[in-house]
Amino acid sequence: MVTIGVLGLQGDLEEHVDITENALEKLSLKGEVLVVKKPEEIEGLDGLIITGGESTVFGKVSSRLNVFSTIKQLSSKKVPLFGTCAGLIVFARNVYDRVVGEINQPTLGLLNVTVSRNYFGRQRESFETDLLVPILGDKPFKGVFIRAPAIEEIGENVEILARLEDIVVAVRQENILATAFHPELTDDTRFHEYFLKIILQET
Amino acid sequence: MEKIINYGRVQTFLGKSQLTRGTVRVKRGFAKMCKHGVIMDVTSVEQAQIAEDAGATAIMVLDKLPADVRRAGGVARTASATIIEDILDNVTIPVMAKCRIGHTYEAKVLEVLGVDMIDESEVLTPADEERHIWKWDFTTPFVNGARDLGEALRRTEEGAAMIRTKGEPGTGNVAEAVRHIKKLNNQTRWLTSIIDEDQELIKTARKLKVSYDIAKETAKLGRLPVVNFAAGGIATPSDAAFLMSLGCDGVFVGSGIYKSSDPEIRANAMVLAVSYWEDPEIVAEAQKMVLETKAMPGLDIHDLELKMQERGSKI
Numbered sequence: 001m002v003t004i005g006v007l008g009l010q011g012d013l014e015e016h017v018d019i020t021e022n023a024l025e026k027l028s029l030k031g032e033v034l035v036v037k038k039p040e041e042i043e044g045l046d047g048l049i050i051t052g053g054e055s056t057v058f059g060k061v062s063s064r065l066n067v068f069s070t071i072k073q074l075s076s077k078k079v080p081l082f083g084t085c086a087g088l089i090v091f092a093r094n095v096y097d098r099v100v101g102e103i104n105q106p107t108l109g110l111l112n113v114t115v116s117r118n119y120f121g122r123q124r125e126s127f128e129t130d131l132l133v134p135i136l137g138d139k140p141f142k143g144v145f146i147r148a149p150a151i152e153e154i155g156e157n158v159e160i161l162a163r164l165e166d167i168v169v170a171v172r173q174e175n176i177l178a179t180a181f182h183p184e185l186t187d188d189t190r191f192h193e194y195f196l197k198i199i200l201q202e203t
Numbered sequence: 204m205e206k207i208i209n210y211g212r213v214q215t216f217l218g219k220s221q222l223t224r225g226t227v228r229v230k231r232g233f234a235k236m237c238k239h240g241v242i243m244d245v246t247s248v249e250q251a252q253i254a255e256d257a258g259a260t261a262i263m264v265l266d267k268l269p270a271d272v273r274r275a276g277g278v279a280r281t282a283s284a285t286i287i288e289d290i291l292d293n294v295t296i297p298v299m300a301k302c303r304i305g306h307t308y309e310a311k312v313l314e315v316l317g318v319d320m321i322d323e324s325e326v327l328t329p330a331d332e333e334r335h336i337w338k339w340d341f342t343t344p345f346v347n348g349a350r351d352l353g354e355a356l357r358r359t360e361e362g363a364a365m366i367r368t369k370g371e372p373g374t375g376n377v378a379e380a381v382r383h384i385k386k387l388n389n390q391t392r393w394l395t396s397i398i399d400e401d402q403e404l405i406k407t408a409r410k411l412k413v414s415y416d417i418a419k420e421t422a423k424l425g426r427l428p429v430v431n432f433a434a435g436g437i438a439t440p441s442d443a444a445f446l447m448s449l450g451c452d453g454v455f456v457g458s459g460i461y462k463s464s465d466p467e468i469r470a471n472a473m474v475l476a477v478s479y480w481e482d483p484e485i486v487a488e489a490q491k492m493v494l495e496t497k498a499m500p501g502l503d504i505h506d507l508e509l510k511m512q513e514r515g516s517k518i
Contacts, residue, residue, distance in 0.1 A: 009478045010260060012235040037479060052236050053260070054296055060258030060471075061478045064485075085236070097295045117295055123319035124343050126229045127215075127222035146232050147297065147319070165218035185232045 002029065002199055005036035005045040007071075009061045011053020011086060015184040020049065023192035029200075039070040047080045047199045050087030052146070052182050055117070058090050059106035068108055075110050078175045082195040088178040089115050089149055111176050112155030119150035119167075119180075131181070133162040133170065135203075136190040143169065143181040150180055172198075210339045210362075225342030227364075233297075233320065233344050234365035234430035237261055237453055241443065241473050242299065242432070244268055244457040246282070251290045251298075254460075257470030261297035261319065263455065264290055269326045269373030270458035270499065273509060279327045281309045287316050299346070304515045305331025314343045320365070322346045325514040326372045326457070334516050338362030348434065350383045350512055352390035352421070353411035357518070359429055360417055366427055368451070369512040370435015373458050375501035377442045379512060380435045384449045387431075394422040412518055426450070435512070438463070438498050440476030440489035447480035462499035469493050 002024075006016045013035055020033045036042050048071065050058070062068045075081055083091050091111035097103050098118045120126070126147055130140035143164065151168040154160065162170035162179075169180040177198060183191035197203045206214045211225040223229075240260025245251045246268060254262045266282040267275060281302045291298050297319035302309035304323055309330070313321050323336055325348050335358065338345040344364035349355035355366045368387070370380030390411070397403040398419070408418035420428055433446035434455035443454045456473055460466050472489040479485035504510075 008239070010239045012232075012238055014238075015235060037482075053238070054236070054240065056255060056296060057240055057258045057260055057474065060256075061474060064475060099292060100295055103295060122291075122317050123233050123297065124314065124317060125224065126233065127224045128226055128229055129217075129220050129222045144228060144232055146229060146236055165220055182232060185228055185235070 002031040002046040002196070003044075004031060004033050004047045004049065004199070005042060006033060006049045007051060007058075007067075008035035008037045009053075009067070010057045011051035012182070012184060013051050016049050016051050016084075019184045019189055019192050023189040023196055026189050027193055027196055029196060037067075038065055039067060042067065042070045042074060045074065045079060047082065047195065048074060049195075050081065050083040050090055052085040052087065052184070055086040055089035055095075055107075056105050058086060063106065068106065071108060072110065075108070075175060080175045080177065080195060080198045081110070082177045082192075084179050084182050084184060085146065085148055088151070088180055089117060091176055091178050093155070094153070111171070111173055111178060112158050113151045113171060114153035115149045116152050117149050118147055120145055120148050123147055129164065131162050131164060131169070135161055135194060141183070141188060141190065142186045144185045145181045148180045211342045213342055230344035230364040231429055234346070237297070237365075237432075238430060239478060240453045241470075241477050242453065242455045243460055243470060244455070245290070245461070247286065248289050248293050250461055250466075251294050253467055254470055255294045255296050257467060258474035259296060259470065260453065261299055262290070262294065263322060263457075264298060264300040264318075265326065268458045268461055269511070270375070270462050271373075272326055273373040273511075281306075281313065281327065284312065284316055287313070287318065291317055301327055302336075303327040304329035305334055305336060307336050310336055310341065310345075314341055318343065320344050320346055323363075324348065325369060325511045329514050332516065335361055346432075348512070348515070349387070351386045352394070353413060355387060355427055355431070356411060356413040356417050356421060359427070360414060363429065365430045365432065367432040367434040367455055370433070370437070371504055371507070372435050372511050373502075374436045374504065374507070375438040375459060375462070375499040376436040376504055377438070377445070378436070378504055380433050380437065380446060381449070383435075384433060384446065384451060387427075388450055391421060391426060394418060395425050398422040438501065439493065440472045441486055443473050444476045444480035444486040444489075447477055453477065458499055463493075463497050465493055465497040469497075
């Protein structure tokens with residue numbers, strides 16, 4: 001029995017809940033997926049997902065109840081965390097924006113990478129494409145990039161899971177999994193299954 | 204090497220990788236990223252930055268706030284292109300802008316400027332009183348207002364990637380937004396209850412002036428096929444939380460913030476109330492941040508000469 005939380009402050013939480021439930025079913029795992037917003041709901045989780053949305057909003061809203069410090073404590077216990085798009089930005093040690101440059105937004109600073117926000121441009125330039133993700137097998141994964149960030153610098157212990165041409169778009173650093181795109185906007189449960197396997201310490 | 208396919212989809216390459224822009228998933232996906240957030244009306248770079256700092260999920264640029272459009276009268280058009288560009292260059296969150304109903308070229312200009320979403324809005328004076336923009340032709344996603352399920356689904360069938368209640372803009376009175384979402388919810392529940400009866404389903408679809416297919420899809424989902432926000436007259440944190448509790452995916456705040464005399468704090472309080480709407484204690488905390496004496500002055504719906512919600516095609 002595993003309990004997975006989806007951070008519910010803002011963004012596409014329902015999509016993450018649905019696909020995580022499907023992934024549990026695919027792996028025949030018993031578990032529950034909860035939308036979590038407060039420190040007491042986050043402590044004790046077996047895994048936490050940080051959704052797509054606006055990373056600046058997460059920083060702002062989480063400060064009220066100190067949600068970020070609870071997530072940091074969770075990570076220090078090596079509880080697996082999975083972030084997509086805004087989730088990746090929230091994990092990153094360094095963040096800047098392609099248009100406005102240096103930005104001073106609160107992040108968790110847990111992931112040893114530098115992330116460039118809005119790397120691919122505005123919504124008009126958002127796209128979907130087939131990605132090769134070796135850890136998920138040969139079948140391409142549909143990468144849905146929405147005003148997506150990219151990972152520009154990689155630090156210690158960070159494993160690259162996928163690139164779009166030479167741009168790094170998915171990484172893992174021990175208990176932390178992060179993608180610049182949105183697996184939750186597809187029906188393909190493989191990334192969420194991979195996250196569940198990290199929780200089960202099968203990978 | 205860009206190639207337009209159809210329905211606003213564009214095929215292009217990054218190195219050897221083929222990218223497709225403007226797909227339904229990419230357009231509706233953008234709206235999904237705005238969920239559980241507050242989108243704020245702004246008229247200047249300064250207001251845009253205040254909104255960003257307060258935790259807005261996106262901002263909506265217009266020439267005048269709805270309350271001022273109401274006061275000024277005359278023809279209301281899209282905002283100045285230079286102001287939109289200035290805002291695009293100075294904030295990191297998504298930037299939306301309004302165009303007139305049916306005004307395909309105002310929308311094309313907004314797409315060229317690079318706004319992230321276009322609001323075909325009844326706050327501006329309609330340019331075509333009989334039809335709305337054919338939104339499928341655009342790569343940029345659209346949001347449209349609706350007062351009931353039929354209107355919401357007709358706009359979706361024209362390509363809208365997001366719906367919002369019309370409410371009655373610029374009034375500081377939430378009653379119309381509440382009326383619209385409750386009606387939409389009741390109509391959706393009815394559709395779901397007749398899902399297995401095709402005869403009833405097609406009769407209802409005809410009444411709603413929508414296709415059988417989208418009526419069936421909505422019945423199955425038990426909700427709109429696209430993201431649905433509340434808008435029109437939202438002035439306080441508890442207004443925002445109330446609309447979230449009625450099943451809205453997020454809220455637009457128009458005049459409510461910058462027509463108050465405490466915009467920074469109020470914007471912040473709205474964001475908090477939307478994220479934690481299920482928790483009345485936190486909504487109360489948000490409500491304590493603002494003073495009723497500083498809220499925008501409200502207007503009674505029954506005293507209005509201009510009902511913006513009635514603008515737009517009836518079909």
